[in-house]
Structures are given as C-alpha cells and as structure tokens.
Amino acid sequence: METVKPNPIHGLLAQFTTPEALLEACERVRDAGYKRAEAYAPFPIHGLSEAIGHKKTKVPLLIFCFGAIGCFVGFYMQYFANVIHYPLNIGGRPYNSWPYWIPIMFECTVLFSVQAAVWGAVIGLNGLPRPYNPLFNVPSFSLASQDRFFIEIESADPKFDLEQTRKFLEDMHPAEVAVVPA
Numbered sequence: 001m002e003t004v005k006p007n008p009i010h011g012l013l014a015q016f017t018t019p020e021a022l023l024e025a026c027e028r029v030r031d032a033g034y035k036r037a038e039a040y041a042p043f044p045i046h047g048l049s050e051a052i053g054h055k056k057t058k059v060p061l062l063i064f065c066f067g068a069i070g071c072f073v074g075f076y077m078q079y080f081a082n083v084i085h086y087p088l089n090i091g092g093r094p095y096n097s098w099p100y101w102i103p104i105m106f107e108c109t110v111l112f113s114v115q116a117a118v119w120g121a122v123i124g125l126n127g128l129p130r131p132y133n134p135l136f137n138v139p140s141f142s143l144a145s146q147d148r149f150f151i152e153i154e155s156a157d158p159k160f161d162l163e164q165t166r167k168f169l170e171d172m173h174p175a176e177v178a179v180v181p182a
Contacts, residue, residue, distance in 0.1 A: 009162070009180060009181055010134035010135075010180040010181065010182045011036075011134075011154040011156075012153050012162070012166055012169055013138055013150055013152045013177070013178045013179075013180050014150065014151050014176070015140055015143070015149070015150055015175045016148070016151070016172075017147075017175055019041060019045045021174075022041060022149035022150075023047065023048060023051050025169075025174070026052040029151060029153065030051065032159070032168065033159055034157050034159055034165075035158070036153065036156050036157035037052055037152065037154070038052070038151070039052050039149070039150065039151045040135075040141075040144045040150040040152070041144070042144060042148070042149075057125060058120075059117065059120045059124065062117075062120045062124075063113045063116050066113055066116035067110075069112055070109040070110070070112025070113065071106075071108060071112075073108050073112070074101070074105035074107065075101060075105050077104070077108075079096065079098075082095055083095040134181060134182055135150075135152060135180055137180065138178050151169075152180065153169070155182075
C-alpha cells in the first residue's frame, strides 16, 4: 500500500486592506523574531523595508568595486597597447598619454558597473534562477497589484510553526490568512 505524503507548504500569507495595517503587521512580525518574511504592496510604502527588518544590500558596494575594476581594466588595456606592446610616437606625444584614454576608461567603468548591478540584483537579491513564486498559487494574491497588501512568513523560517504562526497572523485581524502551497 502506498502512503500519501502530506502536501508541503511554502508559508502563510496574510492579506490586509490598508498600508497602515501592513506596516503595523510588518513591525509585529519583525519584533516577534521571524526572519524569513516578505511584504507585498501595489505601490511603494515609505518605511516598509525597515518595518519588516530588511538589511541594507551590498549591491552598491559591489557596483563601486566592479566600476573601479572596469576603470583599471580600461586604463591597463590602453597602457599595454600604447606603451608596452605597440608604442608609436604620434605627434610628439608621450606614450603614456592617459588624458586621451579617459573615454575608454569611462566606458569600461560603466560596463563593469552595469554588469555587476544586473547580475548582483538578479542573482543576489532575487534569488534567481527561480521560474515562479509559489505565492502565485494563492488566488487572492492577484490583488497585490491592485488594492491589497500582503505579508508572507515562509515555512523555512526557524520560528515557523503552522498553527502558532497562523494564530499570530490572525491576531493582527487581516482580511484573510491563506496557506501558500509549495
């Protein structure tokens, strides 16, 4: 006889009708010690990231470092070509005439910075490649782009317990608490 495994869940999703209720819920979730929670709103809400406890990202530092590397690469490519590999004396200028190399150095800086930003944001922040989010399995989540506000606590959170977390979310008087199937 084959045993049927229980359907795993991704987390719990609470729906709120106002941004103020969402902010208050985020603060309560953060203060309760949940680490794997995320908030969703149809428009940017000032202070939402701090309310839920997101830390500052390292992407700006990554962009700066790769920009500096790009600037150095642009400089070194031209230095190597004009001074070491193929030195030509054109118009009596010195071989290391770096002010003329600034446009290439600038372009390399921008190229490396943009690459760092795109790949850092895509892989580092969004956790891609992930083709879909299990939240889309909850029918009411489609309202997140219209007029509803959501907070999700993932089941991967060390503090997550299905019944206790559900009761914790229901104490905040949301419009709905739904189980997010995996």
